[in-house]
Amino acid sequence: DSGVTQTPKHLITATGQRVTLRCSPRSGDLSVYWYQQSLDQGLQFLIQYYNGEERAKGNILERFSAQQFPDLHSELNLSSLELGDSALYFCASSVGGLNTEAFFGQGTRLTVV
């Protein structure tokens, strides 16, 4: 158990819909990262929050947004969903900074039909 909790584990939704994925980081970790894993693109960094503020951004689509709340949990919002958004979405947390170990949750498997 990594200590990072993601909900839900599985999500099936229709094209055009909006979903929210939730992540609770390890106790004490200030950084939360979101990654997308698909068969063709591999594991891709989406966005990082550190203590409530956006720290780094990857190839995150404009239809996607995230936030980190005062209790440090984070949510990833995906809207106007397309078939190609079907993927595993992972949240990871760390104390922050370079070379610190990232602990990954079990992921949310999103299927868009």
Place this chain on the structure above:
Amino acid sequence: TQLLEQSPQFLSIQEGENLTVYCNSSSVFSSLQWYRQEPGEGPVLLVTVVTGGEVKKLKRLTFQFGDARKDSSLHITAAQPGDTGLYLCARAPGSNTGKLIFGQGTTLQVKP
């Protein structure tokens, strides 16, 4: 984008065999991490290598960081079915963030 190229992409071997997985980049990086991911789980950190030429051992796994810090390898001795999984190398490109850039991964299947 400073890519990490992993090879091979897929590897299917018999229990007891040895194997090596490679991670290469055209750029120098300050450190490199290796992760293993099992089906239905998130990646788990195996090791971080920092110094050029560094060798780290984790039981039957040996990790090496190239002298020029552009490449790394993971060698598994006497592979076991429990080694089956996706092996990912990753680097942190920035100084003010712990975000990771991952290679495409090597899927290893060890048959009993």
